[in-house]
Amino acid sequence: MFTTALVLSLLACSGGAPEATTDAAPGDATPPDADAPAPEEGGIVAPIACDPGTSAQMAETDKGREFWCDKGGLMHGAFVRLHPNGEKAAEGKYTNNLPDGSWIWWYENGVEMKKGKYVKGKQTGSWTFWYENGTRKEEGDYLQGRKQGTWTSWYESGRRSEEGNYHNGMKNALWTYFEDTEENEPIRTELWKNGHLAEEKELKKKDK
Secondary structure: OOOHHHHHHHHHHHOOOOOOOOOOOOOOOOOOOOOOOOOEOOOEOOOOOOOOOOEEEEEEEOOEEEEEEEEOOEEEEEEEEEOOOOOEEEEEEEEOOEEOEEEEEEOOOOOEEEEEEEEOOEEEEEEEEEOOOOOEEEEEEEEOOEEEEEEEEEOOOOOEEEEEEEEOOEEEEEEEEEOOOOOOOEEEEEEEEOOEEEEEEEOOOOOO
8 A cells, every 4th residue: 555655746746636336436525625634745735635543545547546545454534536637537435445425426528427425335315427518317316226216317418318217226117218309209108017128108109
């Protein structure tokens, strides 16, 4: 593992700090400029603030440069990942090696990719996903890491593409699919039972 001093010196070479599914995790991360440690070694400050008893660590991964707080070999505290261009890719928090609390991810152009919450490593509550152009892509709730309740998806144009319910992570009851036109009319429905497609009905033929 890296020492705090090494992290700071590596940051100096990286060009400075940025501003945190089911990706590399998701919590109430401490803003990088809040309660930041005092500048060391040339005034460089790590993009995360670690609590007493933990130490800042850094590693280069296939997903980007990652910074986290270590406690006895476990990820515990703030987490930040940077894109190769230095823009923030993800920010959140770990508790005993599990993503915990609010998490957020960004595309390399700075647009939000997705955000939501974790409890002890499992997705929970409302989650929202976006296309790279900033248009909302998908939205719904998780319960104990599984999709639950009503979920809605949109085309990249911003028009609704499908809507229905999940139960225990499986499609359930009636699902409706819409055309990507100004009218955005429903074109097909599906009836799901116990995770299996029971009935399908075409409401309108897709324009060729």
